[in-house]
Amino acid sequence: MDNFEKEDWTKALTVAEKITYVSEEEIYAQYKHLLENLFDSIRKEDKIFLLPSKVQDITTGSGKSSQLMTYYIKKIIENLPDEQSNRIIFLSNSRNGQKFKNDLKKNAVLVIFDDYIGSGHQIYNFINKVIFKLHKQYYSELDSTYILSLYISENGESYLNLKLPNWNIISQPRKRAFSRRGSVFGYEKKMKVIREFCHKYGEQFFIWDINKDGVKKKVSLSLGYKNSQELISFCYRTPNNTLPIIWSSANNWHPLFPRFANDIISEAKDYRKESAFLLHKAKLVFKNNYALITGIIKEDDGKLNSYITQNDVLLLCVMRLKKNGANLASICQKLDIRLFDYDELIKDGYNRGLFTIDGNFTDIGTIEYNHINSLKNKYDYDLYWKHNFENPNNVFYIPKKFNGRT
Incomplete structure (x- = not known):
């Protein structure tokens, strides 16, 4: 808003x-x-x-x-x-x-x-x-x-x-959103008010197009590509025919449904980083052999030590998203992976005893997920600090850095 x-x-x-x-x-x-x-x-x-x-x-x-x-x-x-x-x-x-x-x-x-x-x-x-x-x-x-x-x-x-x-x-x-007859915004007078509003904010969005003569020119997207005036979004993407105020991230705009890959990839990196942090916490706190942590390295003294692999992180990401009710398309988009990658992760989870063959949680998978998810702490989230520092007297202060170290 x-x-x-x-x-x-x-x-x-x-x-x-x-x-x-x-x-x-x-x-x-x-x-x-x-x-x-x-x-x-x-x-x-x-x-x-x-x-x-x-x-x-x-x-x-x-x-x-x-x-x-x-x-x-x-x-x-x-x-x-x-x-x-x-x-x-x-x-x-x-x-x-x-x-x-x-x-x-x-x-x-x-x-x-x-x-x-x-x-x-x-x-x-x-x-x-x-x-x-x-x-x-x-x-x-x-x-x-x-x-x-x-x-x-x-x-x-x-x-x-x-x-x-x-x-x-x-x-x-x-039908187009601003059709003179049958507009979703009602009769013409009421519809025009919304159309002008969408046009006003949509004017800042455009794409570069090359015409038949090879000349590069700006093409307005104020009401969607080629004035499509669309209001549709799929669970995995939003077409550029839809009004750009809904999907564009240009000019520091915050979209309801991001369209472009760089927005998705940026979100994927953050989500993977958060999942890796949770796995690292689990390794330190519980010190157990988790099916979700599979990396093994032999130290110089001959002892075996565990470490977190990229696949471990992705598998936890999939588990977290599935627990939150995300569908297949949303999971692939959120993590920037292919359908093939998703299928391989489900097979991996099945081999570890975390998933059934059709991708549902087993009892072991649920237990491990709940253990790791319990490590999520409200103090880890920036929004917590932002909200509570507005009234410093109400916060139990835990420093994020000490002597310059995290």
Whole structure:
């Protein structure tokens, strides 16, 4: 709230109230519904080739939404009847079409999937430049093509219908926040007040774009990319079509839902550091052989000593986040890890006896977590000191440094 002048707080709360936050459960439910529509739209003998948009290769990073989308859809397909799931083939990238070029014929359906389509330009460029130009030889004989997305803006849908008339779109349309008819902020007079408020604070946000002539120019984001006027945030990212006052961290702005990797990475470092500190405390205080502390080093005198490994720290991070109810996407984003890394950590926890095979806490895992979590001290948090030093008479002072040493 401190981003805004006090007189605008009511308007800021009105905007926050209208944000559509899409949870992991809603993603599963929505994709399941869209896949049911897809099956109803095609022939029973057709093979379905699913290909994530916006990517040719996925090798690193947790922020790649197509990686998460593939994970969610695969989980849904695992629970489909065999006669449906056996018809589906995943293409991890567009070059995979080479392996199936004999199957990508008239009895096949190509489905490009995404989570959100804003202007439509990005997915159009992917289809036009990658699918039907770079790898045209694999996909040229298809006569049934679909775009499947959790949500699509009205403008994006109109653009794709114009540019790709032979492609079928399966998605849930969304109106712009400041549409003259059907705005979430009510009738036009009331809506304009909120629009002006968002524009006033959003004017400071922009991106650099390069036009066809190679000229670099500023592109305003005051009401979202290409004036999308969106109010949506997914549990793992916020599209730049959403109003920037919600996701941007430029100019010392504090976002509700950070979008950029550097914000996430910075948060990940702090969270790992805090978890490492807790493990170090556990090693000093309890002096027990914890399954969460696995490093062993042989000293010069022949004695074995334990130390904390990077994997130990990450595993405790995962345990803390799971205990706080974080979903898979949130854990990967918070720790800046890939889905593969998460699966490996769960396997590691299983081998240590901390997790069951499906990632739930065992009795040993719960006991160790509770022991280590009990070491969290309110005096360790800066907010405690900030709050209590406003009234020094009420605080039991514990110095953080003595003679210049921590």
